[in-house]
Amino acid sequence: MKNFPHSSLTETLKTIETPFYLYDMGLLNRTLDKAKEAADKRGYFIHYALKANNNNPLLIAIREHGFGVDCVSGNEVSKALEMGFNPSTIDFAGIGKTDEEIETALAADIFSLNVESIEELEVIDEIAERMGKVANVSLRINPNIDAHTHKNITTGLSENKFGLDLTSLPKLVDRLHIFTHINVKGLHFHLGSQILDLSVFKKLAVKASQLNNYFEKQGFNFEHINMGGGLGVSYKNPGNEPIADFEAFFKVFEENLSLPKGVKVHFELGRALVAQCGILVTKVVFVKKGLTKKFLILDGGMTELIRPALYQAFHLTENISRNEVPETYDVVGPICESTDCFGENLSLSTSYRGDLVAIYTTGAYGQVMSSKYNMRDKAKAYYVANGILSDENAYLESIKAATK
Numbered sequence: 001m002k003n004f005p006h007s008s009l010t011e012t013l014k015t016i017e018t019p020f021y022l023y024d025m026g027l028l029n030r031t032l033d034k035a036k037e038a039a040d041k042r043g044y045f046i047h048y049a050l051k052a053n054n055n056n057p058l059l060i061a062i063r064e065h066g067f068g069v070d071c072v073s074g075n076e077v078s079k080a081l082e083m084g085f086n087p088s089t090i091d092f093a094g095i096g097k098t099d100e101e102i103e104t105a106l107a108a109d110i111f112s113l114n115v116e117s118i119e120e121l122e123v124i125d126e127i128a129e130r131m132g133k134v135a136n137v138s139l140r141i142n143p144n145i146d147a148h149t150h151k152n153i154t155t156g157l158s159e160n161k162f163g164l165d166l167t168s169l170p171k172l173v174d175r176l177h178i179f180t181h182i183n184v185k186g187l188h189f190h191l192g193s194q195i196l197d198l199s200v201f202k203k204l205a206v207k208a209s210q211l212n213n214y215f216e217k218q219g220f221n222f223e224h225i226n227m228g229g230g231l232g233v234s235y236k237n238p239g240n241e242p243i244a245d246f247e248a249f250f251k252v253f254e255e256n257l258s259l260p261k262g263v264k265v266h267f268e269l270g271r272a273l274v275a276q277c278g279i280l281v282t283k284v285v286f287v288k289k290g291l292t293k294k295f296l297i298l299d300g301g302m303t304e305l306i307r308p309a310l311y312q313a314f315h316l317t318e319n320i321s322r323n324e325v326p327e328t329y330d331v332v333g334p335i336c337e338s339t340d341c342f343g344e345n346l347s348l349s350t351s352y353r354g355d356l357v358a359i360y361t362t363g364a365y366g367q368v369m370s371s372k373y374n375m376r377d378k379a380k381a382y383y384v385a386n387g388i389l390s391d392e393n394a395y396l397e398s399i400k401a402a403t404k
Helices: 007-013 025-040 056-064 074-082 099-108 118-131 166-176 198-217 246-256 271-277 307-311 392-403
Strands: 020-024 045-049 068-071 090-092 112-115 135-142 182-188 224-226 264-269 278-289 294-298 317-319 326-332 341-349 356-359 380-385 388-391
Touching: 007 388, 020 025, 025 045, 025 056, 025 246, 025 271, 025 380, 056 271, 056 392, 068 074, 074 090, 074 099, 090 099, 099 112, 099 118, 112 118, 112 182, 118 135, 118 166, 118 182, 135 166, 182 198, 198 246, 264 271, 271 278, 294 341, 307 341, 317 341, 380 392, 388 392
Parallel strands: 020 380, 045 068, 045 264, 068 090, 090 112, 112 135, 135 182, 182 224, 224 264, 294 326
Antiparallel strands: 020 278, 278 294, 278 356, 317 356, 326 341, 380 388
């Protein structure tokens, strides 16, 4: 269990019904500190991508660090408001905003609706006029840059569904002048997720500078430019790389963005802020011997963590009940699907029925994407702070007590 940071709690964890999510709040806060420090010294502002994880304790920590929120649904906008985030720090992206979602955002006077098509601009203008509002919007431009990531999580290529295509910009410029209830505040970009090659962000910074200059020449002087997110984390070595290199990430933009004085630079980070603080803890139900391999069958599956099935994603997996001679297993879940597999030919300590298994780097796109397929119960969440294990209610009570 060399990667498990809470070995002193192992006996306590054995008493909890599995599977469950375990969140390291100390690591979360250290990660948020590092991200804020690197952004603040450059005058950058971070919106947390709420889709990565919407657990209340995590959102409270993010809010208390002074971050805003990036939303991709009307319910996420409502959630951000309920959690006390200032509307002036909330942006709303997504290519398929419904009329009701747009109305929610306009009623709250959020920072920006990030617009992805001319058709969407037309609808927002109509709704804003009906509501007696002026909609603050940012134009999401698709820069046609390869993010060098999995095809299912790239968003900035011309063949992707996201954003305004570069070839549509002349038509866009012509149309922008006719909207009477639209205030175009800035530009927005987002290339994809789990990007580890920082040269990709250099290309984005250069392209974004060029596009901002293009709009300036057309008479548009923007207040801000939103560079999106996408910074990746270490799935293979989370113990040694628990915090993403925010300094290197922001330095790329500092060195390669060329913008007029006074233009604010915003980012939307999700995975990089919360991924490493989450661990899925599950239990060995059976060790099944096949013809040529062994199957480690867990009580957690793709209903708790769908990333391996959806993206063929790797998550470091470890037996935290014992440390014996390693064996090779196909680690699978109980769901009635062949895709319910966390990994093939994984090396784990010799394992037995009832052992606890930790699946790391699951704080982002883990619990938030879980389902009740096969009529399974939703996994609960527990939180570790200062060596104390709590469920959500107990943890929130401890926060209240500490602030009195």
